[in-house]
Amino acid sequence: xxxxxxxxxxxAGRPVAILHKKFAxxxxxxxxxxxxxxxxxxxxxxxxxxxxxxLDENEIALSSEIIILMKxxxxxxxxxxxxxxxxxxxxxxxxxxxxxxxxKEINLIISDIVKNKLTEAEIAYFISxxxxxxxxxxxxxxxxxxxxxxxxxxxxxxxxxxxxxxxxIPGRTTPIVVSICSAAGLLMPKTxxxxxxxxxxxxxxxxxxxxxxFNVSELKKIIKKTxxxxxxxxxxxxxxADDKIIHVEKLLNLDPKPQLIASIMAKKISVNAxxxxxxxxxxxxxxxxxxxxxxxxxxxxxxxxNFGIKVKCFLNKSNEPIGNGVGPVxxxxxxxxxxxxxxxCYKLEDKSLELSGKIFELCGKAKKGxxxxxxxxxxxxxxxxKKFREIVKAQKGKIREYKPAKYKKDIYAENKTIKEIKTKExxxxxxxxxxxxxxxxxxxxxxxxxDKIKKREKILTIYxxxxxxxxxxxxxxxxxxPVRFK
Amino acid sequence: xxxxxxxxxxxAGRPVAILHKKFAxxxxxxxxxxxxxxxxxxxxxxxxxxxxxxLDENEIALSSEIIILMKxxxxxxxxxxxxxxxxxxxxxxxxxxxxxxxxKEINLIISDIVKNKLTEAEIAYFISxxxxxxxxxxxxxxxxxxxxxxxxxxxxxxxxxxxxxxxxIPGRTTPIVVSICSAAGLLMPKTxxxxxxxxxxxxxxxxxxxxxxFNVSELKKIIKKTxxxxxxxxxxxxxxADDKIIHVEKLLNLDPKPQLIASIMAKKISVNAxxxxxxxxxxxxxxxxxxxxxxxxxxxxxxxxNFGIKVKCFLNKSNEPIGNGVGPVxxxxxxxxxxxxxxxCYKLEDKSLELSGKIFELCGKAKKGxxxxxxxxxxxxxxxxKKFREIVKAQKGKIREYKPAKYKKDIYAENKTIKEIKTKExxxxxxxxxxxxxxxxxxxxxxxxxDKIKKREKILTIYxxxxxxxxxxxxxxxxxxPVRFK
Numbered sequence: 001x002x003x004x005x006x007x008x009x010x011x012a013g014r015p016v017a018i019l020h021k022k023f024a025x026x027x028x029x030x031x032x033x034x035x036x037x038x039x040x041x042x043x044x045x046x047x048x049x050x051x052x053x054x055l056d057e058n059e060i061a062l063s064s065e066i067i068i069l070m071k072x073x074x075x076x077x078x079x080x081x082x083x084x085x086x087x088x089x090x091x092x093x094x095x096x097x098x099x100x101x102x103x104k105e106i107n108l109i110i111s112d113i114v115k116n117k118l119t120e121a122e123i124a125y126f127i128s129x130x131x132x133x134x135x136x137x138x139x140x141x142x143x144x145x146x147x148x149x150x151x152x153x154x155x156x157x158x159x160x161x162x163x164x165x166x167x168x169i170p171g172r173t174t175p176i177v178v179s180i181c182s183a184a185g186l187l188m189p190k191t192x193x194x195x196x197x198x199x200x201x202x203x204x205x206x207x208x209x210x211x212x213x214f215n216v217s218e219l220k221k222i223i224k225k226t227x228x229x230x231x232x233x234x235x236x237x238x239x240x241a242d243d244k245i246i247h248v249e250k251l252l253n254l255d256p257k258p259q260l261i262a263s264i265m266a267k268k269i270s271v272n273a274x275x276x277x278x279x280x281x282x283x284x285x286x287x288x289x290x291x292x293x294x295x296x297x298x299x300x301x302x303x304x305x306n307f308g309i310k311v312k313c314f315l316n317k318s319n320e321p322i323g324n325g326v327g328p329v330x331x332x333x334x335x336x337x338x339x340x341x342x343x344x345c346y347k348l349e350d351k352s353l354e355l356s357g358k359i360f361e362l363c364g365k366a367k368k369g370x371x372x373x374x375x376x377x378x379x380x381x382x383x384x385x386k387k388f389r390e391i392v393k394a395q396k397g398k399i400r401e402y403k404p405a406k407y408k409k410d411i412y413a414e415n416k417t418i419k420e421i422k423t424k425e426x427x428x429x430x431x432x433x434x435x436x437x438x439x440x441x442x443x444x445x446x447x448x449x450x451d452k453i454k455k456r457e458k459i460l461t462i463y464x465x466x467x468x469x470x471x472x473x474x475x476x477x478x479x480x481x482p483v484r485f486k
Numbered sequence: 487x488x489x490x491x492x493x494x495x496x497x498a499g500r501p502v503a504i505l506h507k508k509f510a511x512x513x514x515x516x517x518x519x520x521x522x523x524x525x526x527x528x529x530x531x532x533x534x535x536x537x538x539x540x541l542d543e544n545e546i547a548l549s550s551e552i553i554i555l556m557k558x559x560x561x562x563x564x565x566x567x568x569x570x571x572x573x574x575x576x577x578x579x580x581x582x583x584x585x586x587x588x589x590k591e592i593n594l595i596i597s598d599i600v601k602n603k604l605t606e607a608e609i610a611y612f613i614s615x616x617x618x619x620x621x622x623x624x625x626x627x628x629x630x631x632x633x634x635x636x637x638x639x640x641x642x643x644x645x646x647x648x649x650x651x652x653x654x655i656p657g658r659t660t661p662i663v664v665s666i667c668s669a670a671g672l673l674m675p676k677t678x679x680x681x682x683x684x685x686x687x688x689x690x691x692x693x694x695x696x697x698x699x700f701n702v703s704e705l706k707k708i709i710k711k712t713x714x715x716x717x718x719x720x721x722x723x724x725x726x727a728d729d730k731i732i733h734v735e736k737l738l739n740l741d742p743k744p745q746l747i748a749s750i751m752a753k754k755i756s757v758n759a760x761x762x763x764x765x766x767x768x769x770x771x772x773x774x775x776x777x778x779x780x781x782x783x784x785x786x787x788x789x790x791x792n793f794g795i796k797v798k799c800f801l802n803k804s805n806e807p808i809g810n811g812v813g814p815v816x817x818x819x820x821x822x823x824x825x826x827x828x829x830x831c832y833k834l835e836d837k838s839l840e841l842s843g844k845i846f847e848l849c850g851k852a853k854k855g856x857x858x859x860x861x862x863x864x865x866x867x868x869x870x871x872k873k874f875r876e877i878v879k880a881q882k883g884k885i886r887e888y889k890p891a892k893y894k895k896d897i898y899a900e901n902k903t904i905k906e907i908k909t910k911e912x913x914x915x916x917x918x919x920x921x922x923x924x925x926x927x928x929x930x931x932x933x934x935x936x937d938k939i940k941k942r943e944k945i946l947t948i949y950x951x952x953x954x955x956x957x958x959x960x961x962x963x964x965x966x967x968p969v970r971f972k
Contacts, residue, residue, distance in 0.1 A: 010504055010537035013518035018496055028951040030923050032499035049549075051496035054540065063535075084958045085918070093738050096617065120607035125738050128614030131582065252579050252611050432571070437516050465514040472570045 001027060003060040005076040011064040015116055017046040017080075018061040024050045027082070034083040034117065037062065042070045045083050045117045088112040089122060095129035103142040110146035110241045123248045127256060135258035137302060143258065144303065147266035152216050152237045154271045156223065158187045161359050162273035164264050166280045166287055166296070170427065171322025172331045173279075174202040175230055176338055176352035179388040180378050181359055182228035189223050189271050191233035193246060198427055199435030199442060200328040203232035208332045208439055210397020222394045230391060238270045239263065255287075261296070265303050275363040276304060276311045279355060281318030285423035290315070312362050314355070320421040320449050323348040327435045327442015327463070329402045336399065339385040347448070353379065405433075405440040405463040407470040411477065413453045415485035421449055425482035433464040433473040441465055459483060487513060489546040491562040497550040501602055503532040503566075504547040510536045513568070520569040520603065523548065528556045531569050531603045574598040575608060581615035589628040596632035596727045609734045613742060621744035623788060629744065630789065633752035638702050638723045640757045642709065644673045647845050648759035650750050652766045652773055652782070656913065657808025658817045659765075660688040661716055662824055662838035665874040666864050667845055668714035675709050675757050677719035679732060684913055685921030685928060686814040689718035694818045694925055696883020708880045716877060724756045725749065741773075747782070751789050761849040762790060762797045765841060767804030771909035776801070798848045800841070806907040806935050809834040813921045813928015813949070815888045822885060825871040833934070839865065891919075891926040891949040893956040897963065899939045901971035907935055911968035919950040919959040927951055945969060 008018070017035060019027075029035060033048050037060075044066055055061060060080065062072065072078070088109045095101055101109070109126060112118050118126070135143070163177055174190060181188045192202035192212075203212045213235035214222065222229045234243040242263045249255055268276050278300055282293040297313040304311035323334035323345055337343045338352065356378075357371025366374045378384050392399055426443055434441035440463060447459045462477065464470035494504070503521060505513075515521060519534050523546075530552055541547060546566065548558065558564070574595040581587055587595075595612060598604050604612070621629070649663055660676060667674045678688035678698075689698045699721035700708065708715045720729040728749045735741055754762050764786055768779040783799040790797035809820035809831055823829045824838065842864075843857025852860045864870050878885055912929055920927035926949060933945045948963065950956035 007539070008537060009539040010535050011517055012502075012535045016498075016535075028920065028924050031497055033923075049496050049498045049502075051494060053493070053495040082952060082954050084954065089738060093740070096614070096738070096740070119737070120605070121610040121734055122737055124607040124610035125614060125740075128582070128611060128618065132614065132618040248607055251605070251608055252575060252582070254579070254582070254611075434514065437519075438514050466568060468568050468570070 001080045002077050003080050004058055005072050005074060005078055006055060006059045006061045007067055007072070007074045008054070008061040009064060014120065015044060015046040015065045016049055016063040017066065018049045018051040018055065020055045020057045020059060021050050021052045023057050024048065029082060036081050036083045037066060037070065038079040038081070039070055039072065039076065044070060045115060047119060083117065086112045086117040088118065092122065092126045092129055095133055096125060098133045100136060101139055106139060106142040107146045110143065111150055113241045113244050114150040120248050123245060124251070127245065127249055127254060127259065130258050131254060131256040137299070140258050140262050140299070140303060141306060143262040144265045144269070144307070147239045147241045147262060148269050150241050151239045151270060154189060154216065154219070154238070156187065156189060156272050159275070159363060160187045160189065160271065160273045161275045161363050162188065162190065162268050162271065163277040163279065163355060163359060164268070166260070166278070170198055170200070170326040170331065170423070170430070171348050171351070172202060172205050172335050173322070173348065173352045173355055175206060175335045175388065176348070176384070177356045177359070178228050178230050179339060179384040179391065180352070180356040180375050182226065183378050183383040183387040184360065184365060184374070185227070186359070186363065186365065187223070188228045189219070190228065190230045191236060191238055191267055191271060192230065193233055193243070195436040199326055199430035200331055201436065202230065204328040204436040204439065205332045205335070206230050207232070208329050208402060209399055210392045210395035212395065214395070225394050226387070226390045228387070228391055229395065231395065233267055239266045242266060257296070261299055261303060265300070265307065268309060269307050273309060275359065276309050277355060277359050277362060278311060278313045280313055280315050282315060283317045283319055285320060286318050310362065312358060314358055320423055321426060321445060322351055324445045325442065326426055326430045326445070327433070328439040329404055330442045330444050330463070339379075339388050341380065341382070341385075403440065404442070404444070405438060405465045407464050407467055409462045409470055409474050410458050411460050411462065412456045413459050413485065416453060416455060417486040418447055418449050418451055418453070418459070418483060419486045420484040421445065422482045422484070425480045428480070429462065429473055429476055429482055432469065432476045433462055434466070434469045438465045438469075441469070487566045488563050489566050490544055491558050491560060491564055492541060492545045492547045493553055493558070493560045494540070494547040495550060500606065501530060501532040501551045502535055502549040503552065504535045504537040504541065506541045506543045506545065507536050507538045509543050510534065515568060522567050522569045523552060523556065524565040524567070525556055525558065525562065530556060531601060533605060569603065572598045572603040574604065578608065578612045578615055581619055582611060584619045586622060587625055592625060592628040593632045596629065597636055599727045599730050600636040606734050609731060610737070613731065613735055613740060613745065616744050617740060617742040623785070626744050626748050626785070626789065627792060629748040630751045630755070630793070633725045633727045633748060634755050636727050637725045637756060640675060640702065640705070640724070642673065642675060642758050645761070645849060646673045646675065646757065646759045647761045647849050648674065648676065648754050648757065649763040649765065649841060649845060650754070652746070652764070656684055656686070656812040656817065656909070656916070657834050657837070658688060658691050658821050659808070659834065659838045659841055661692060661821045661874060662834070662870070663842045663845070664714050664716050665825060665870040665877065666838070666842040666861050668712065668877075669864050669869040669873040670846065670851060670860070671713070672845070672849065672851065673709070674714045675705070676714065676716045677722060677724055677753055677757060678716065679719055679729070681922035685812055685916035686817055687922065688716065690814040690922040690925065691817045691821070692716050693718070694815050694888060695885055696878045696881035698881065700881070711880050712873070712876045714873070714877055715881065717881065719753055725752045728752060743782070747785055747789060751786070751793065754795060755793050759795060761845065762795050763841060763845050763848055764797060764799045766799055766801050768801060769803045769805055771806060772804050796848065798844060800844055806909055807912060807931060808837055810931045811928060812912055812916045812931070813919070814925040815890055816928045816930050816949070825865070825874050827866065827868070827871075889926065890928070890930070891924060891951045893950050893953055895948045895956060895960050896944050897946050897948065899941060899943045899945050899971065902939060902941060903972040904933055904935050904937055904939065904945070904969060905972045906970040907931065908968045908970070911966045914966070915948065915959055915962055915968055918955065918962045919948055920952070920955045924951040924955070927955070
């Protein structure tokens with residue numbers, strides 16, 4: 001069935017096609033069903049809406065997600081056909097019923113996710129199925145491979161190092177570590193995801209200063225220039241399945257273990273990393289317990305070995321936000337502070353040096369026990385900051401001051417010592433205030449656990465872009481009390 | 487924030503609001519977030535799309551789901567505000583993590599579903615959570631009450647009887663049973679849902695002959711006239727939460743037990759049923775095993791007692807489709823055949839008489855063991871068919887002949903005896919052919935298990951509205967072979 005494209009310029013967060021009511025009825029296509037849109041070699045699955053007044057019967061209005069992907073313009077002819085119910089649905093059901101999936105079955109699910117054949121609700125079922133039934137190591141390997149193979153690869157050569165932190169603790173070590181390592185001559189093409197369970201991912205924070213969305217050929221130029229990059233993996237179409245899955249996981253802040261492991265490893269394989277440091281913070285306020293951290297370490301080792309990557313896991317007890325800022329703009333403040341060697345942000349500095357040192361030792365750049373020292377020398381010399389500026393410049397940005405969000409609320413101490421700052425609750429607070437979408441929103445901590453303070457001294461500020469969000473955030477703060485006093 | 491309504495006449499299957507890109511950016515509202523639309527006392531949550539060319543900055547385009555619910559017209563002013571992330575999300579997460587929910591928490595989730603505050607993906611998580619973690623009887627009671635209280639009630643008086651079949655076996659007994667019971671003077675206001683795991687629900691099948699979508703006051707007139715009705719529960723806003731949940735369950739043909747029980751019971755409470763017969767087919771080709779059927783029976787008894795309903799569960803082994811037709815039009819063919827006393831459709835007739843008889847015995851209309859006899863007398867006398875015509879007429883319809891779908895494929899016998907007809911696979915076949923949305927699609931069985939047949943005799947016909955669907959259905963038939971020969 002041929003239809004004429006009408007470019008209405010709307011975006012729906014997913015590929016949506018609006019058909020004329022009459023046409024839909026005559027073709028027995030219904031709202032919320034899937035159709036294939038085809039032009040030349042391009043074919044994409046879209047969800048059907050039905051419209052009337054603004055369309056002719058032979059027209060189809062497509063959301064910008066489709067227009068851009070298929071490079072369509074007003075008046076183009078496209079072919080439309082009913083998409084059969086994807087076979088992968090039966091496989092998701094199978095997993096939800098507790099059965100194992102084989103390589104072919106996992107490939108089909110992942111490829112249907114990438115090709116947009118599954119709706120968000122169906123992806124939610126897949127995530128729940130993994131969450132409920134788990135996956136054995138073989139399934140995780142298949143999933144890792146499937147995620148790699150449905151996306152682009154960087155095909156870089158050289159001593160490529162990489163790091164990953166299992167989220168949960170705010171504070172951006174990555175930009176600091178990348179700057180130190182690449183200043184030392186290592187190749188560190190860092191692709192990050194946006195926030196999942198935290199109020200800001202590395203990509204969200206870097207986007208404050210520069211672009212993070214590049215295609216593969218642009219990225220190669222950046223890496224050639226600077227030995228490094230700090231970008232968002234999504235725009236590279238590296239592991240695109242993962243981005244779609246994470247989008248749905250975010251709704252409920254879920255992150256089932258098999259998907260977490262496969263997702264991390266797939267990204268490292270796609271950039272051809274040879275040495276990989278994985279930081280796993282554990283403890284009451286982190287994402288995992290010590291026992292879970294050890295299980296993760298074991299799983300990562302098996303998986304990495306299978307894919308020829310030398311891996312080290314760095315387990316550490318972590319109890320509160322590492323920096324002062326929580327939220328994209330507020331976190332990047334901290335990063336610049338550490339790199340500039342001016343104001344102090346001790347915890348963030350120390351953690352970054354430790355991670356960089358471990359990478360040096362892992363790839364043989366420094367002797368065992370000497371890595372952190374080497375990292376400190378590079379940071380103190382200003383070479384790391386110089387490298388960071390180069391990276392930001394290569395990514396079409398500039399280091400400058402940013403203001404936090406319009407509306408703010410200061411919170412004052414209730415007593416003289418802070419006993420605990422609850423990470424999960426501070427994260428939720430920053431998210432309630434609008435993070436990560438509102439980059440200037442978030443929480444700024446003036447004090448940390450153990451600090452002596454004066455009664456009624458300011459301990460933190462909440463920032464939000466709208467009055468409603470600020471009100472909700474303050475309400476949340478009062479309800480859950482993320483800061484406990486002695 | 488005030489915006490002017492633009493009625494674009496599009497429907498998205500969920501409430502969608504398209505905002506101008508500039509306005510959205512300035513208000514820090516993003517695609518896929520939720521906003522509240524408010525006018526007078528009406529307030530509804532919608533999902534945000536963002537558009538440009540066809541909207542002014544101060545305009546908002548609303549999907550017909552919102553336009554109709556809020557009775558809006560072009561140029562109306564509405565108030566728009568950002569909807570905070572619903573609290574119920576945290577509760578869904580809690581359930582997914584295996585914790586119990588209390589009454590207040592279940593009320594909040596159900597009321598957020600009804601108020602449209604949750605997206606389909608979020609509802610999918612809730613269904614998965616129930617599926618994964620189950621619910622204790624107390625939770626099921628709370629959920630039943632919540633589903634009743636968020637919807638309309640019929641408030642009828644009298645000896646109200648009702649029946650329910652736990653789906654899975656095609657063949658429509660309900661229209662026949664309602665006709666027999668109401669012909670005997672009982673009050674039987676039957677509300678049905680549309681298909682969940684089968685290719686056609688009672689409402690889908692009745693809709694072939696007459697309207698099934700009425701509001702409560704229209705319905706009361708129908709019942710006053712005929713003592714009965716056979717309508718779709720959805721349009722009555724009886725147990726609306728249930729309809730929304732079922733819509734998402736359908737994607738994966740799921741039907742977790744706690745939701746199944748609460749949903750059935752809620753609908754019966756809402757129509758004030760006093761006597762309730764629940765048919766539970768079990769066996770290899772039914773939805774549940776014998777053991778599961780007995781557990782269901784126990785649960786239903788506890789729940790019904792709690793709500794003052796006299797219940798009888800009728801467990802029977804059921805191995806293949808009861809009628810010949812599978813699909814809305816094809817199933818209603820069978821119903822009319824039985825009521826007219828012309829062509830025979832033995833199994834469907836016998837099952838309908840058995841169910842009607844049990845209802846007579848349950849409410850004291852017939853003595854124990856004498857119900858079925860009484861039912862047969864009413865059917866044979868023509869009183870049931872007369873009553874059915876009255877009901878169809880009161881529901882603004884007429885009994886007439888319908889043709890099945892355009893495209894068809896006959897399937898021939900491979901051998902002389904049919905050993906088994908697999909119900910689940912026949913259901914999937916009919917769904918692949920386009921059921922329940924394409925009413926004339928489906929499967930027509932000429933033979934049943936045990937029947938002697940000639941080699942190459944026609945055993946069934948597949949009907950579909952499009953060549954693609956027919957091709958997919960035939961492919962499915964050849965792959966799974968739903969009919970096994972000796």
